[in-house]
Amino acid sequence: MTTEWRLLDDTLTTWYDAPSHSAGAALVERLEAAGTDVDLRPNGLRLRTPSEESAREISAAAKDLGLTADPTALQTIRFGIAAADPVAVRSFWETVLGYEPSGEDPSRRDPQLTVRRLDEPRPLRNRIHVDVVRPSDVVDRARVTTGRDPSGPWGVMLADDEGNEVDLVPGDPLPETTGWQTVFSAMTFYPTTSALEARRLASAVAKLADDAGTPLQIDLRPAGVTIDGSKDQWEDDAPNSGAAFVELAKRIESAAHDLGLAPDAEPLRFVQFGIDAVDVEAVRAFWVALLGYQPDPRAQVSDIYDPRRLNPVLFFQQLDANDERTKQRNRIHFELVVPDDQVQARIETALSAGGRVLDQTPQRCLISDPEGNEIDLR
Template sequence: MTTTWYDAPSHAAGAALAERLAQHGMPDAEIRSSGVRVRAAEAARVAAEELGLIANPAGVQSLDVVIEAADPAAVQPFWDAVLGPDLLRRDPTFTVRRLAEPRPLRNRIHVDVVRPSAAVDEARAVTGLEPTGEYGVMLPDDEGNEVDLVPGDPLPGTTDWLALFAAMTFYPTSAPAQLATKVAELADAAGIPLMIDVRAEGVVIDSGKDQWEDGEGADPKFVALAAQIEAAAKDLGLRADPTPLRFVQFGIDAVDVPTVRAFWLALLGYAEDNRPYLSDIYDPRRLNPVLFFQQLEEPRRQRNRISFELAVPEGAVAQRVAAALSAGGRVLSEKPYLVADPEGNEVVIGT
């Protein structure tokens, strides 16, 4: 689906556009404190113009994932179980494709998935695997592609929220724009940025990774906002359903972390997480997945079985390729562009 990002000065301004589009049968919208992403359509253009919102092509991109396997039919059920159905259409797309030649060594790219505890238990039962790894949460598919499948916990001080690296809740409702508008008003009044994803099925409210914490635990200001949102949902007769919630991020192992990190910052237009103990980079509009980087002691020359696909507007492809090259990347092929970072991790750049 082709989308458009409109810069906006507040959650409420984005919610106003989402509310108008819901009246046109276009409920899907991602509301942020700095703008809103909606389906590209004439109705959206007209409504945005009437509200004084400006389209910004820099806000339109998607980062998806490809997992290559010698036997995709055998690997696909593992990933279906681990990820669960993306009922709310929030996460990067995972595609399993056939591998041309065996690559037996460990990937430099790996996946973190955080889901409600019951969903994690069910996924482990379906795969029949016992988790291992440093944190006791790693599961491998039949060909060695790894995922850390992490169970989430209730968010302290709340009744409807889960801590899934991000603080999240989901309210099913037949009038999602109504709830989104109220949540937007509360977030603006509290001065706390939220991710408010409006769907025909309901509204997802998300803090963004770690944004609910204050360094010592749950931030009292965020907990207070969460309580206000719970009360607003209750006034509308709504009940939270955590079942479809999930958080996804990607880790990249690198010998030279600063160099590889700089490549992905330049290519994706991401921002750095300034906390000294983290290597995270993130989409400043909070629309695409977080990447983080881990120290690799020895190079792994083999190509990964996991890679990325970056989709941007047609006019931005050349600029993104140039940014990749200026940050130490290499073009491996064209039409579409296949680019490798300084240590060989690959991304297709297309439209």
């Protein structure tokens, strides 16, 4: 197998650098194999494919186009919950997230969830918490299904039977558009009936995004294409103003209509994670180093993000040093999957950034950040 690919979560995966959406879309247009997931970005694209044969075909097409593979930063971030009653907790979270019983996002965009049995009582609130934003009607149905009334300072918090909390936030339609939702990012989804339809839409959107100078996430799946403006990029104080983004969204709608496609807001979802920390600077620096993330440049936010926009945003909140939660292990933790040839380098990075190895086997390494928030490296 070509060295351009790595096995990640039992799937052949690679990343190709590209100078624009359209340059990456040129490779998308050459894809023949069914079942290949594509995440197209302004700086390149990630591909996940089910067979060595299709990987070889993609590599050959990329070579023809002069694209360079860089699989060194490939990673998948998941999250796990330890529960005394895993069945009940899993059911709650599948409902609020809209996930499959396997704990997977049906669109394979957002972090997979695992639930395992709790080994010791941990009654206090987690220092790691979850934000989920979905269309408002979907949020209303999830609240009814879980039987929970929202609470918390923002009136959006739900908790499972064991006190694990999620801020389940209702999104709003993007003004003057059809099918676009503002779910911490401006996002839309177009179901497609064939890979050809998906490729044609992706190519049209790539050209429109390049012409507008607006970075987009364009994700192709067998069920359709998700177009995402990235968290907060559509807001008026972002480099691309809200009004300009609305005009781009309307042009994308027109291109989709010309292809006979109609939007469906039901599957749209945004997921991010917050970490409460006594020393925010030190904890934030640890996660930046371990994950290869970048700090959000805005002074008023603590967000860090994946420069390839493939993994979830993390943000940080101040925690009082006397808070009892500092003495308890979280029930929520992260899981990080990297290629086998990169595991040791990530462990060394974690240690140099103030982390500690809590447990290690040939299959996994459990690491904590400087304040005990855990990540299971596999």
